[in-house]
Amino acid sequence: EAQVTQNPRYLITVTGKKLTVTCSQNMNHEYMSWYRQDPGLGLRQIYYSMNVEVTDKGDVPEGYKVSRKEKRNFPLILESPSPNQTSLYFCASSYVRGGAETQYFGPGTRLLVL
Amino acid sequence: AQSVSQHNHHVILSEAASLELGCNYSYGGTVNLFWYVQYPGQHLQLLLKYFSGDPLVKGIKGFEAEFIKSKFSFNLRKPSVQWSDTAEYFCALSSTNKLIFGTGTLLAVQP
Numbered sequence: 001e002a003q004v005t006q007n008p009r010y011l012i013t014v015t016g017k018k019l020t021v022t023c024s025q026n027m028n029h030e031y032m033s034w035y036r037q038d039p040g041l042g043l044r045q046i047y048y049s050m051n052v053e054v055t056d057k058g059d060v061p062e063g064y065k066v067s068r069k070e071k072r073n074f075p076l077i078l079e080s081p082s083p084n085q086t087s088l089y090f091c092a093s094s095y096v097r098g099g100a101e102t103q104y105f106g107p108g109t110r111l112l113v114l
Numbered sequence: 115a116q117s118v119s120q121h122n123h124h125v126i127l128s129e130a131a132s133l134e135l136g137c138n139y140s141y142g143g144t145v146n147l148f149w150y151v152q153y154p155g156q157h158l159q160l161l162l163k164y165f166s167g168d169p170l171v172k173g174i175k176g177f178e179a180e181f182i183k184s185k186f187s188f189n190l191r192k193p194s195v196q197w198s199d200t201a202e203y204f205c206a207l208s209s210t211n212k213l214i215f216g217t218g219t220l221l222a223v224q225p
């Protein structure tokens with residue numbers, strides 16, 4: 001089954017404790033992206049990747065890092081989480097640049113930073 | 115700057131009522147538009163999309179949307195909603211390397 005998976009689905013952590021949210025897709029998509037969803041703000045792009053070893057900032061990249069060492073995986077790293085990063089995070093993938101092609105979304109990771 | 119506006123933040127309807135959710139966009143070039151739905155506790159799913167051609171687009175679950183270029187709009191419609199349509203609906207515009215989302219509309223359908 002074609003899908004985007006994320007782990008963990010729920011995470012409670014404390015300020016400053018490094019964490020990684022994994023994202024994996026089995027559709028051989030070149031493009032992958034991370035969004036955060038906040039009430040009243042919709043979804044905003046954090047980082048995206050056009051292909052292996054090619055990543056770039058989205059609209060709200062501060063406090064986040066990403067890597068793309070393999071085509072299927074695109075982890076999101078919070079080196080020193082802060083309470084303002086409490087949010088719902090979605091990973092997405094698509095075949096081309098995430099423009100005209102349809103993006104497929106993962107199930108989401110709900111993060112609470114205390 | 116490109117943007118998407120959804121003016122209805124919360125909509126409450128009774129079952130069998132007709133639905134229309136507004137979506138306006140700001141972009142001067144060729145647009146690709148999407149409606150996504152997020153059921154409670156679930157991820158975003160594509161309802162329908164417009165790339166070109168017929169401006170009336172039909173999607174899944176009986177939803178449709180009409181692209182009106184002169185009004186910069188892409189409103190979502192359904193003639194008769196069901197309780198199971200309770201969800202949050204997002205309009206999105208395709209831009210270089212990302213989707214630009216509206217703030218979403220929470221739809222609650224009362225049985």
